[in-house]
Amino acid sequence: MLRIPCPFCGPRDHTEFSYEGDATVVYPALDASEEAWFEAVFLRDNPRGAHSEVWHHIQGCRSFLIVERDTLTHEITGARLAHRPTAEALK
Amino acid sequence: MQRYSALAVLWGGLTGQTHWKPVWGRPEPKGHYDVIIVGGGGHGLATAYYLAKEHGITNVAVIEKGWLGGGNAGRNTTIIRSNYMIEGNTEFYEHSLKLWENLSQELNFNVMFSQRAHVSLVFSAAERDATARRYNLMRLNGIDGEFWDPAELRRRIPHLNYDQGRFEIFGAYVQPRAGTARHDAVNWGYARAATALGIDIIQNCEVTGFIRRAGALIGVETRRDGVAGEIYADKIGLAVAGHTSVLAHKAGLGKLPLETHKLQAYVSEPIKPIVDQVIVFGGVGHFYISQSDKGGMVFGGDLDSYNSYAQKGNLPVYQNVMAACMQILPCLGRVKLLRQWAGVMDMSMDGSPFITKTDIPGLYLNAGWCYGGFKATPGSGHTFAHTIARDEPHWANARLTLERYREGRLIDESGHGPVPKLH
Numbered sequence: 001m002l003r004i005p006c007p008f009c010g011p012r013d014h015t016e017f018s019y020e021g022d023a024t025v026v027y028p029a030l031d032a033s034e035e036a037w038f039e040a041v042f043l044r045d046n047p048r049g050a051h052s053e054v055w056h057h058i059q060g061c062r063s064f065l066i067v068e069r070d071t072l073t074h075e076i077t078g079a080r081l082a083h084r085p086t087a088e089a090l091k
Numbered sequence: 092m093q094r095y096s097a098l099a100v101l102w103g104g105l106t107g108q109t110h111w112k113p114v115w116g117r118p119e120p121k122g123h124y125d126v127i128i129v130g131g132g133g134h135g136l137a138t139a140y141y142l143a144k145e146h147g148i149t150n151v152a153v154i155e156k157g158w159l160g161g162g163n164a165g166r167n168t169t170i171i172r173s174n175y176m177i178e179g180n181t182e183f184y185e186h187s188l189k190l191w192e193n194l195s196q197e198l199n200f201n202v203m204f205s206q207r208a209h210v211s212l213v214f215s216a217a218e219r220d221a222t223a224r225r226y227n228l229m230r231l232n233g234i235d236g237e238f239w240d241p242a243e244l245r246r247r248i249p250h251l252n253y254d255q256g257r258f259e260i261f262g263a264y265v266q267p268r269a270g271t272a273r274h275d276a277v278n279w280g281y282a283r284a285a286t287a288l289g290i291d292i293i294q295n296c297e298v299t300g301f302i303r304r305a306g307a308l309i310g311v312e313t314r315r316d317g318v319a320g321e322i323y324a325d326k327i328g329l330a331v332a333g334h335t336s337v338l339a340h341k342a343g344l345g346k347l348p349l350e351t352h353k354l355q356a357y358v359s360e361p362i363k364p365i366v367d368q369v370i371v372f373g374g375v376g377h378f379y380i381s382q383s384d385k386g387g388m389v390f391g392g393d394l395d396s397y398n399s400y401a402q403k404g405n406l407p408v409y410q411n412v413m414a415a416c417m418q419i420l421p422c423l424g425r426v427k428l429l430r431q432w433a434g435v436m437d438m439s440m441d442g443s444p445f446i447t448k449t450d451i452p453g454l455y456l457n458a459g460w461c462y463g464g465f466k467a468t469p470g471s472g473h474t475f476a477h478t479i480a481r482d483e484p485h486w487a488n489a490r491l492t493l494e495r496y497r498e499g500r501l502i503d504e505s506g507h508g509p510v511p512k513l514h
Binding site for chain 2: 001002013014015019021022034038039041042043044045046047048051053069071072073074
């Protein structure tokens with residue numbers, strides 16, 4: 001079991017969350033080139049080590065979080081709100 | 092190569108079993124090979140074997156970081172089938188299944204391929220109809236498939252939970268030619284046959300980098316038993332499922348349509364024969380089970396569903412798998428688990444693999460096997476060898492390209508879209 005430190009709910013079991021993948025992917029503008037969309041939809045760094053990833057606290061506060069986790073050791077070193085304006089407002 | 096036969100076993104019995112010889116050695120790497128295959132699992136060993144046998148290329152090295160078949164080739168549930176629906180997969184997996192059917196004879200090594208049938212249970216009228224479409228498409232493609240109604244299913248597999256399950260069993264779609272094989276025997280058989288054809292199998296040798304000249308790859312940097320070295324080659328093939336992205340970055344290929352996830356498998360204590368087939372519980376759950384020749388129940392379920400290179404599984408998935416087992420085979424409730432393990436997979440963006448040349452001269456890629464690598468072993472080796480030797484794909488892997496993602500021609504068997512954890 002992974003324990004994810006949700007900024008709102010505290011440390012929670014990962015089974016409360018839905019994994020949404022690589023958080024470094026930035027989706028381009030709707031009228032961006034096919035190449036830009038191809039890269040965003042299909043290509044991943046897939047690192048063996050430090051990974052920024054999105055987890056949706058679907059059975060908790062329902063926030064989208066960006067979690068820093070090591071894909072080899074599963075060590076979690078941080079979790080923050082994915083929605084930047086909300087994160088700023090809560091500071 | 093010392094041929095194995097019943098007569099040789101008899102003779103060995105009379106002469107104190109002193110005739111056995113090692114079937115592969117510990118060769119020193121040469122300075123240069125025609126082809127280097129990185130990865131000494133089933134796919135890598137099969138590729139080397141077919142390079143020598145079908146294409147006469149024998150100056151080949153297989154470089155393995157650990158020991159032969161110590162990765163996913165030794166960590167799977169040994170299921171072999173070709174019940175695929177979409178072009179690209181249909182011809183490839185059927186080609187592979189046909190190679191399986193003659194593999195023990197071809198390698199003179201009993202891979203214990205047992206065509207015991209693959210039985211996909213259906214639990215609703217809608218699931219029955221959707222699966223009928225799949226199996227009808229298979230039959231149009233020359234792949235065997237049939238339907239067992241509840242009465243026939245009950246006659247063939249009496250121990251399923253017919254009367255007290257939460258979901259009614261509506262029957263099963265069956266591929267009779269599907270089955271299982273002995274995973275280690277496949278690795279050993281290919282390694283022995285490849286060695287006999289003059290191929291060097293170099294274990295405990297990690298590829299740490301690539302050597303370039305004018306944009307092309309011309310060799311690999313290695314660390315063998317802790318000592319750094321260099322081996323040159325005209326062509327380099329990667330068959331390192333699970334770790335493809337790591338080596339692709341080192342080779343300069345950049346990002347690939349892959350995420351690495353882990354999949355667990357389980358085996359119970361041996362029990363008397365109870366399940367003759369491979370049984371799959373799909374749709375409302377995800378669970379597959381067969382019984383090994385030793386009697387152990389071998390089974391598995393879903394991915395752990397987050398990126399991971401750790402060969403260890405999490406407990407919530409473990410619990411889900413056991414719950415699914417109790418749903419369809421509650422008679423196994425008191426059977427003790429013997430072992431549980433996890434392997435790391437290349438989960439591709441459409442759930443299908445790629446066997447292809449790359450944009451980098453000298454580099455060839457075999458990756459993206461998701462759950463399906465074991466059954467693909469002969470087909471993967473056969474078509475990858477063809478691709479490397481001739482610089483063009485075999486007909487069976489012509490659609491398994493990397494370009495398909497860019498061109499929107501995905502081979503998305505499950506229809507989940509670009510979400511690797513769901514394939």
